[in-house]
Amino acid sequence: MFVKCNSTRHTVIGTLRRNHVYRLDDKSPKARKVIKTLTAGKRPVLSELSAEEAEKTGAQAIGLVYAEDVAPGEDDAEAGAQIAALTSQIEELTGQLDAAAADREKIAAERDALAGAVDEQKANAEDLAGKLEASTAKLEEVAAERDALAKQIAELSAAPGADKA
DSSP states (O other): OEEEESSOEEETTEEEOTTEEEEOOTTSHHHHHHHHHHTOSSSOSEEEEOHHHHHHHHHHSSEEEEGGGSOOOHHHHHHHHHHHHHHHHHHHHHHHHHHHHHHHHHHHHHHHHHHHHHHHHHHHHHHHHHHHHHHHHHHHHHHHHHHHHHHHHHHHHHSTTTTTO
């Protein structure tokens, strides 16, 4: 898109000088904002031109300037600093994310090791429970045998002539 500047203006895309014809990228959000703002009103600062009109007017005016030739404004310098700051933040956050991922993997490995230990303890507990049941059954057998022997002793003690023996 071609525009002719009727009055010098300092914009986000740079300084636009009076009587210069500029080719601006109409896909750029900054350029669209400048064009929309400066072409509005009763006496617009910018006049939109076709390619043919731009060549004619550019030859009669001071010159035809392409957007690449426009000096960067203060906002462009600030944008570079902002980009650098944001890039630094992204690198820092990426480092933190990598550290968190490493910690997560370490914790997952510890969890898996503990889960294995818990499973081993459960197996040991089941084994001990089986041994406990076997011991309890053996104890009941021994207690029943003891009771039977105690009963026999009591019967023998109660029998006549047990005192003489």
